[in-house]
Amino acid sequence: MSKIILSTESGADLPEDLVNKHSVKVVPMHVIMDDKDYLDGSLPVQDIYDYYERTKKIPSTTATNVYEYQTFFTKIKAEFPNCVIIHIGYTSRASSSFQNALIAAEDFDNLFLIDALNVTGGLAAVVLHAVSLLKQEPKIKPEFLIEQIEKIVPKTRLAFVPGSLEFLKAGGRVSNMAYLGGALFKIKPRIELIEGKLISTKKYRGQMNVVAEKLIEDFLKEYKIDRKQLYFQYSIGLDDSIKTRMNDIAQKQGFNNITWIQAGAMISTHAGPGGFGIAGIEE
Template sequence: MNKIIITTESCSDLTKEMIDKNNIYIIPMHIVFETETFADGTIPVQFIYDYFEKTKQVPKTSAVNPSEFTEFFEKITKENEGASIIHIGYSSECSCTYQNAVIGISERKNVNVHLIDSKNVSGGAANLTMLAVKLRNENPNATVVELTEKIKAYVPHIVTSFLPDHLEYLAAGGRVSNAAAIGATILRIKPRIDIIDGKLVATKKYRGSMERVAIKFAEDFLHSRELSREAIYIMYALGADENIIDKMKKYFEEKGFKHVVILHTGCVMSTHGGQGALGISAVENI
C-alpha cells in the first residue's frame, strides 16, 4: 500500500517526541505582535507573558494561509513520492485555517491530501492526531479513503475542556469584557470552557484557587461522558503549578487510564488561555 502521512498544525501542542516518533508533519500558525510576526514554536511562551506585562495587550494569532498550505503539502509529496496525506485541522469554528487548507489544495492535482476538520483545538486536536496514527498502524492495508473515514468517525467523540486560571488574557484579546474579567478575579471565578460542535462554550463556573478546583474539574470531566480508559491528555500553560498537574495525573491513573499524556501549550493556545490554564481531553467509548 502507498505510504500515508499524518499532518496537523502547531496548535495541536504535540510534543517533539510524539512528532518525531510517529513521523508527523507540523505546519505552524502565527503569533503577530505590533511590528513582527513569528511562526508558532519559534519563540518561547514566556515572550508572550512578558509582552502582556509590559503592554497589557496580547499578541494576535493568525491562521496558516492557503499558499503556505500549498507549499507544505507539495514539499511533503516531493519528499515522499507516491504518498498520501491525511491532515488533521484546527476547528473550523474557531479559525479560518481549515478553510485555508481547502483552498490550498484546490486545483492541485499533484498532491493527494485528505482533510479532516478536528472540531477541536490544542490537546483535543492532539488526541485525534494520535488516534489517526494508531488507526494507521493498526490498519496497514487500509486505503487512504478508508483510513480517513475511520478517523472522521472519532471527531464527535473527542471530549475536551479547558479551565483558565484567570480572565486577563481573554479580556485583553476581546473574548470577554473587562468588567466580566474584573468581576471573576474579585470573586475568584474560573469558567470551564468546553469544546461543543467545534466551538468554545462556557459551561460551568468554579470558585477558588486553581489548587482547590483542579481536581473537581477533573472529576466533573470524568463523569461527563463514558470515556475510554486507553488515554487521556492533560494540557497546561506555562505558569501552572506542577504539583497540580501531578495530582491530576495521579487521579486519572487511579481511575484506570492506561496512558496519561502531559502536553505543554504552545504560543497560540497560551495567548488565548493565559498563564496557568489547564485542559483535559479524552475520547468517548464508541
C-alpha cells in the same frame, strides 16, 4: 501501496518527541507581537507573557494561509512521491485555517482533509488516534482510515480552564464587569469545544488546585472517556503539585496512559499562564 502521511497544524500542540516519533507533519500558525509575525513554535512561550507584562496587551494570532499550505503539501509530496496525505485540521469554527487548507488542496491529488472540530489537546487526541490506527494496520486503505478518524471526531472531548482572566479581558473575550467579578470571587470559566466552537459551559470558584480537581471530576462524570488514553493540557506556570495530583486522580480512575501537552505560543495567547485542561475520546 502508497505511503500515508498524517499532518496537522501547530495548534494541536503536539509534543515534539511525539511528532518526531510518529513522523507527523506540522504546519505552523502565526503569532503577531510588536508588529512582527512569528511562526508558532519559533518563539518561547514565555515571550508571550513577558510581552503582556510589558504592554498589558496580548499578541494576536492568525491562521496558516493558502500559500503556506501549498508550500507545506508540496514539500511533503516531494519528500514522499505518490504518498497519500491525510490532513487533520484545527476546528473550522474558530479559525480560517481549515478553509485555507481546502483552497490549497485543490491543486493536489491524494490529499484528504478532516476537520477535527477541536484544538490543542483535543486535536492532538484525534491525530494520535489516527497514528495508532496506522501503526496497528500499516497497510490500511486511506478511505477506511479516513472513515475511522471521522467517526471519533464527534466523540473527542476537550475542556479547559484558562489560567488568567486578565488574558481573556485583554483579548476582549470577557467584559470588564465580568472580569472584575471573576477576579473578586476567584471565578474561572470552563471552556469546551461544542461542535467545534469554544463555549463557556460552567464556572468554578477557587484557586487552580481546587478548580482542576473539580474540572477532572465533572469531565469524567459527564463523558464516558475511553480508559486507554487521557490527555492533560497546561500552560506554563501551572504548579507541579497540581500536575502530580491530576496524575493521581486519573490513575485511580483507571487511566494508565496519560500524556501531558504544553500549550504552545498560539494557544497560550488565549489561555494565559497556569491554565489546565483535559481531553479524551469517548468509548
